[in-house]
Amino acid sequence: MRELPAFLQQAVERLLAFLAQDGCTDAQFDAMALELFALQYEHDEAYRRFCQRRGASPRRVQSWRDIPPVPISAFKDATLSCIPPPDCERIFMTSGTTRGDVKGRNHHPVMEVWDLSMRKHFEQRFLGAARRLPMATLFPSHEQLPNSSLARYLSNAVREYGTPGSRSFVDVQHGLDIAGLLDWLASAQAGGEPVAMLGASFSFVHVFDALGERRIPLPAGSLLLDTGGYKGQSRDVPLEDFYQRLSFAFGVPRERCINMYGMTELSSQFYDAGNAVVPSVKHAPHWVRTRVVDPLTGRDVARGKRGVLAHCDLANFNSATAILTEDVGVMVEGGGTPLTAPSPRGGEGDRERVVGEGDFHSAFLLLGRAEGAEAKGCSLAVQDFLEATRA
Incomplete structure (x- = not known):
């Protein structure tokens, strides 16, 4: 520390x-x-x-x-902080979509607390009995977006719980690597072992649009996690339609389509137990x-x-x-x-x-x-x- x-x-x-x-x-x-x-x-x-x-x-x-x-x-x-901002290890910033370039800032003197909070609840509410899974994330890495709490969250998930070959399929400069993602999903389908796909909801919408009417049913036991919100980065999709489409596209039961609710201004996340019925109960x-x-x-x-x-x-x-x-x-x-x-x-x-x-x-x-x-x-x-x- x-x-x-x-x-x-x-x-x-x-x-x-x-x-x-x-x-x-x-x-x-x-x-x-x-x-x-x-x-x-x-x-x-x-x-x-x-x-x-x-x-x-x-x-x-x-x-x-x-x-x-x-x-x-x-x-x-x-500025809400017990120590001067320059002394903080990390400052997470909001997207700034509601007031132009004005961004909210949450100051973290050390990252041990934030990281432990993320890991412990992620294990309990998302992974369950699975300790490691092949993971595809639909958001830039923490190295590309060091001030994004979501980038840190997803990078932590891959580092701590992903198997070799897990990676992000979104790049800050080039956007969504849809061809690479589809190849990864096809390999996962052929391999027959459960996988996990995690990302911002708007990224999943872009994948839906690329797939059209095609489906890539993933192996039994696979998990999907979306983080909610569209923030003007894609068309808005009603919850019922979103989870119906998510389940259809990847052959994952809606009970295994998990939503994570979090925000930059907090240091912990909330999860549901699947979205067979929406809105779902967050814990x-x-x-x-x-x-x-x-x-x-x-x-x-x-x-x-x-x-x-x-x-x-x-x-x-x-x-x-x-x-x-x-x-x-x-x-x-x-x-x-x-x-x-x-x-x-x-x-x-x-x-x-x-x-x-x-x-x-x-x-x-x-x-x-x-x-x-x-x-x-x-x-x-x-x-x-x-x-x-x-x-």
Whole structure:
């Protein structure tokens, strides 16, 4: 690990251990969340001013739910970091499609935390029992796009879990190598062993267009992963049509067509268990919690009601753990079998719920982008943040 200021080094070491464990109690999550909130409050000036405007401080905040979430658009207008940006190992930038060349920035002092977050949840939710697979990615490599979190994600997947011959089929200068990809898929088909294809949704649309009515059924057990969104890089395709076409083109059951939901402003990803039915339920790892809120008030909406998603991602330790998105969703019951452990309060039969592999605390339906009153509420939240940081 690269050298960090002592205050940050200690927090990172504890956080790495927290991510590496198999689960956590709600009390353990709160303890880690409050520790990181205190760190950000002390060392992240822009965030501290925002919290002060909300009347939130380490003395007043009692739970992760009390931590003020930063609107994601604020990452375009303010520097959110506990250390100077030049001291960070990596700065991931957003695509800048909504406001021209204005890009959001998420600062990472070290990449160990981000990489561990990616690997652990990817293994749990995408790979499953498969430890390595031949992989084709439909996005440029991290070497070509060092400031892209998606490029890092897919490059990590190939490096850590791909077999020899796995590679990217998209180049920054030359675009999609459709001929090379089709040859790779044909070889995979002939080989008869499961493979994985991963990429941005708009890249898959370009492959659909190149295939036309042709199909290349992949071997049984193959997996497909798309990362959602089109960002003006291809024609938009409704979810139902997209997964129907994906399954048809490659002969992969929709239950094995996985969507990853993530964003530059976070350090962790969410996955579903396939898209036989859309929208599908997204699941978080044990170091993430999600609320569905009214962006005008910041309060949780009633369970089962739609609202704007607010995530508390402990892996986002340097900028802000709590993020208010511009995505609409509905909380649902999580999947898996609940795990239990003795409560730290003690007492026979006094058990506390543990969130671990197979039991994901934050499960929600992702319904799309905020519009109307919800979008207005998000805009007002951004305005409030900017007024606080400029005061």
